[in-house]
Amino acid sequence: MSALSPATAEDAGDVTRRHGRLRHVLRGVGTVCFTLFGLLLITFGLSRLSPVDPALQLVGDHGSASSYAAMRRTLGLDAPWPVQFERYGVRLLHGDLGVSSSTGERVSDDLRRVFPATLELATLAMGLSTLVGLPLAVLGAWRPRGVLDALVRVVSLAGNSVPIYWLGLLALYLFYAHWRWVAGPGRLDDAFEYTIDMHTNSVLIDSWRSGVPGAFANAVSHLILPVLLLAAYAVGNITRLTRAALLAEAGKEYVTLARAKGATDIRVMLRHIAPNAAGLVVTVLALAYANLLEGAVLIETVFAWPGLGRYLTTALFAADTAAVLGATLLIGVCFVLINGLTDVVVQMLDPRSR
Amino acid sequence: MILCALCFAHDGLAASLPDVLVVAQSLDDIASLDPAEGFELSSLQAFTNVYQRLVQPHPDDPSTLVPTLASSWTAGPTPHSLVFSLRADAVFASGHPLRPEDVMFSLSRAVKLNRAPVFILNELGWRSENIDGSLHKIDAHRVRIDWSSDVGPAFVLRLLTAPVASIVDEWEVAAHEANGDAGNGWLKNHSAGSGPFKIRRYIAHEALVLDANPSSPQGAPLLKTLIFKNVADAATRRLLVEVGDADIARDLGPDQIAALEGKPDLTTLRFPSATIHYLMFNAANPSNPALANPALWEAARWLIDYQGIALRLLQGEFEVHQSFLADGYPGALPDTPYRLDVDKARAILAGAGLKQGLSITLSVMNQPPFGDIAQSLQSTFAKAGIRLEILPALTSEIYSKVRERSEEAVWLFWVPDYFDANSTASAFASNREDGTKTLAWRAGWHIPALSGETAAAVADQDPVARQRRYLAIQAAVQKSSPFVIALQARSLLVVRADVHGYRQGLDADMAYYDRVRKR
Numbered sequence: 111m112s113a114l115s116p117a118t119a120e121d122a123g124d125v126t127r128r129h130g131r132l133r134h135v136l137r138g139v140g141t142v143c144f145t146l147f148g149l150l151l152i153t154f155g156l157s158r159l160s161p162v163d164p165a166l167q168l169v170g171d172h173g174s175a176s177s178y179a180a181m182r183r184t185l186g187l188d189a190p191w192p193v194q195f196e197r198y199g200v201r202l203l204h205g206d207l208g209v210s211s212s213t214g215e216r217v218s219d220d221l222r223r224v225f226p227a228t229l230e231l232a233t234l235a236m237g238l239s240t241l242v243g244l245p246l247a248v249l250g251a252w253r254p255r256g257v258l259d260a261l262v263r264v265v266s267l268a269g270n271s272v273p274i275y276w277l278g279l280l281a282l283y284l285f286y287a288h289w290r291w292v293a294g295p296g297r298l299d300d301a302f303e304y305t306i307d308m309h310t311n312s313v314l315i316d317s318w319r320s321g322v323p324g325a326f327a328n329a330v331s332h333l334i335l336p337v338l339l340l341a342a343y344a345v346g347n348i349t350r351l352t353r354a355a356l357l358a359e360a361g362k363e364y365v366t367l368a369r370a371k372g373a374t375d376i377r378v379m380l381r382h383i384a385p386n387a388a389g390l391v392v393t394v395l396a397l398a399y400a401n402l403l404e405g406a407v408l409i410e411t412v413f414a415w416p417g418l419g420r421y422l423t424t425a426l427f428a429a430d431t432a433a434v435l436g437a438t439l440l441i442g443v444c445f446v447l448i449n450g451l452t453d454v455v456v457q458m459l460d461p462r463s464r
Numbered sequence: 465m466i467l468c469a470l471c472f473a474h475d476g477l478a479a480s481l482p483d484v485l486v487v488a489q490s491l492d493d494i495a496s497l498d499p500a501e502g503f504e505l506s507s508l509q510a511f512t513n514v515y516q517r518l519v520q521p522h523p524d525d526p527s528t529l530v531p532t533l534a535s536s537w538t539a540g541p542t543p544h545s546l547v548f549s550l551r552a553d554a555v556f557a558s559g560h561p562l563r564p565e566d567v568m569f570s571l572s573r574a575v576k577l578n579r580a581p582v583f584i585l586n587e588l589g590w591r592s593e594n595i596d597g598s599l600h601k602i603d604a605h606r607v608r609i610d611w612s613s614d615v616g617p618a619f620v621l622r623l624l625t626a627p628v629a630s631i632v633d634e635w636e637v638a639a640h641e642a643n644g645d646a647g648n649g650w651l652k653n654h655s656a657g658s659g660p661f662k663i664r665r666y667i668a669h670e671a672l673v674l675d676a677n678p679s680s681p682q683g684a685p686l687l688k689t690l691i692f693k694n695v696a697d698a699a700t701r702r703l704l705v706e707v708g709d710a711d712i713a714r715d716l717g718p719d720q721i722a723a724l725e726g727k728p729d730l731t732t733l734r735f736p737s738a739t740i741h742y743l744m745f746n747a748a749n750p751s752n753p754a755l756a757n758p759a760l761w762e763a764a765r766w767l768i769d770y771q772g773i774a775l776r777l778l779q780g781e782f783e784v785h786q787s788f789l790a791d792g793y794p795g796a797l798p799d800t801p802y803r804l805d806v807d808k809a810r811a812i813l814a815g816a817g818l819k820q821g822l823s824i825t826l827s828v829m830n831q832p833p834f835g836d837i838a839q840s841l842q843s844t845f846a847k848a849g850i851r852l853e854i855l856p857a858l859t860s861e862i863y864s865k866v867r868e869r870s871e872e873a874v875w876l877f878w879v880p881d882y883f884d885a886n887s888t889a890s891a892f893a894s895n896r897e898d899g900t901k902t903l904a905w906r907a908g909w910h911i912p913a914l915s916g917e918t919a920a921a922v923a924d925q926d927p928v929a930r931q932r933r934y935l936a937i938q939a940a941v942q943k944s945s946p947f948v949i950a951l952q953a954r955s956l957l958v959v960r961a962d963v964h965g966y967r968q969g970l971d972a973d974m975a976y977y978d979r980v981r982k983r
Binding site: 161162163166167168169170171172173174175176177180181210211212213214215220223279282283286287290294295296299300301303304411412413414416420421424427428429 | 481484486492495496503504578579580581582583586649652653664665667668669670671673691693694695696697699700703704706707709857858860861863864866867881899901
């Protein structure tokens with residue numbers, strides 16, 4: 111047996127670590143692929159179990175038997191389910207999400223149009239709810255069961271309990287119809303909407319780049335209500351879960367020790383409790399963001415906001431399988447990306463999780 | 465929030481533009497804007513304003529035909545042919561002149577594409593294999609059409625008023641053909657017509673923007689732009705028209721209409737609609753033999769609170785109507801012999817030996833106003849000892865069940881496909897047992913004699929005799945059939961007070977925006 115030189119041992123260690131990282135990455139990619147495949151399979155299965163007949167939906171009740179049969183062939187419904195799924199999978203591997211039967215457009219084009227609308231709404235709402243929710247949670251955890259805490263709990267519960275659909279209509283009635291403080295449903299007033307070229311499909315960016323006087327202010331005015339309402343909904347969860355995480359840390363021995371050593375309340379909260387709760391808080395924020403990305407259907411309906419939630423809901427009712435699968439896949443990818451990013455951030459913040 | 469709001473205070477730029485009309489409605493139903501394919505309410509209404517046919521119903525009197533792209537027509541060399549002279553000055557929105565080839569291309573294309581509305585043209589006996597032989601160019605301005613079905617020219621002209629018979633610009637469509645799709649992919653969201661408007665932009669589930677077509681043979685419209693905005697929520701549509709960001713709001717519920725009535729800057733328009741609502745028993749369902757019993761059908765006619773539903777429950781959205789042809793159609797039977805009379809119904813049921821405790825599953829669409837109607841039926845049927853189990857379902861699910869004849873009873877509505885009595889009569893009063901799945905077939909109603917009468921009526925070329933036939937057919941269906949026809953819908957719109965000139969007819973496609981102006 112020959113002894114390895116230190117340099118060779120170091121190289122071998124590097125190789126092992128690289129292999130380990132490669133295995134880790136490959137395992138991660140494999141898990142993501144498997145998750146997305148499972149998601150597609152379940153969505154496809156559910157769409158086929160749906161009582162809505164896609165061909166009948168398009169041909170209509172008065173359509174002839176020959177048109178109905180032709181439509182089934184056009185949609186590929188005349189093939190057995192496994193064959194339909196296989197065909198979809200093969201097309202997907204070539205980057206083709208198919209054509210939406212309810213819009214007549216390529217699903218990828220539809221998603222490029224509707225997803226930025228939701229992304230913009232969700233991102234702004236997320237930023238606002240984080241700015242409001244985190245300080246509220248800290249205030250609530252500062253003096254548990256105090257007046258301030260009670261107030262924070264009421265606010266967070268209200269955000270979760272009041273139906274957002276009702277709140278949306280009420281807000282529209284008061285701030286748009288009654289006081290005229292903000293613009294109403296839609297992303298822009300009609301005076302701008304069909305004259306500004308939507309390159310990015312982000313209304314803020316496109317209205318800003320258009321240079322049309324008043325367009326950007328109008329876009330902001332249209333965004334105010336839906337963003338505030340979505341943020342109010344997210345604030346409830348963020349505040350409640352963050353407060354719970356902070357309180358859980360506050361009861362631990364290291365906090366008692368810090369207090370015994372004479373640390374001030376602010377120092378205890380900012381230097382001891384907050385860093386230890388940060389991992390959980392990041393996870394809460396990530397989940398809230400993912401929910402906003404796929405769960406804004408009601409707000410998008412009330413505010414006539416042409417986003418992903420409305421697209422998916424309309425496609426579901428129209429039994430538009432290609433659109434449903436495409437939108438589900440996109441949402442799945444968002445969840446995977448957000449979860450992956452969250453894992454990285456949590457590992458950076460909390461060495462225990464590495 | 466208040467600070468934010470005040471910084472961007474809304475100055476109401478939207479619908480205040482004088483030559484732009486904004487219509488708030490749901491556009492989610494649009495699957496295609498190709499007239500050979502689209503067969504949804506919103507697309508049909510768009511076709512009326514974007515395309516023209518050879519002949520069209522007069523907007524104010526749909527029973528009168530108006531030459532549109534044809535300047536005149538005469539009988540052809542056989543009883544089953546017509547010769548159309550085309551308007552010499554007619555041009556499409558593209559600037560291309562109208563030619564006989566455009567007519568032949570449009571009709572042939574619609575038949576060969578074989579999409580949802582093609583069954584209307586199939587009534588002429590036109591199929592993919594014979595359509596090209598049925599259309600002939602006579603000269604630069606005349607075209608002849610032949611048909612093989614046993615129907616008269618008056619009926620053929622009526623079929624040619626349907627949106628599927630819209631004339632498209634062959635050169636324009638051919639320029640956008642891809643992979644042998646006859647331009648279908650392009651026409652789904654573009655236009656190639658000669659109507660008063662042309663499509664500027666269609667964004668699915670978002671908006672349809674039409675620009676005026678000044679060269680339209682029927683004259684330039686009074687507005688420059690027409691914007692149909694997809695606003696799925698009725699409450700939001702109400703707010704938009706109330707504020708003035710929409711000029712017209714369609715499909716508002718009775719409560720929303722009631723809330724807006726009396727406001728000085730709004731007007732409520734009520735148009736009669738040809739939509740008929742009816743209860744259908746499935747006599748072909750073997751699991752419940754009572755469904756095929758004519759005594760049940762008769763008793764059911766006395767167990768509907770027609771007035772209560774029309775006037776109180778749905779507040780004027782409907783009127784009582786008990787025959788299958790809507791009021792306003794030539795030959796419609798105006799009689800309303802039935803009212804709520806539980807005692808009479810009980811006596812009929814007892815006389816037929818139908819015992820108390822009869823249970824029937826009633827399928828209804830899970831959207832307004834069907835739930836309210838079903839609850840009213842449940843209450844009144846219960847008084848006669850019939851238990852109705854309400855089964856709400858998606859519209860498509862209901863239609864699937866009806867086509868499979870697997871439901872027991874269902875509340876449905878009927879919208880005619882073209883302005884002729886045959887469109888509805890052939891559904892309710894014809895079951896030729898030849899594979900054609902009419903409503904009568906779906907209800908399991910065997911009616912060889914009545915089916916013969918319906919076929920004879922459509923072939924009858926004497927308009928007066930034809931109307932008499934339809935009156936008799938309606939009376940037969942009204943007296944005893946698995947259909948209990950109860951209501952005729954009204955179309956309710958709220959418009960801003962400065963909007964004038966909007967016209968709407970009985971049929972789904974008859975929405976006319978060309979004479980609308982704002983002042």
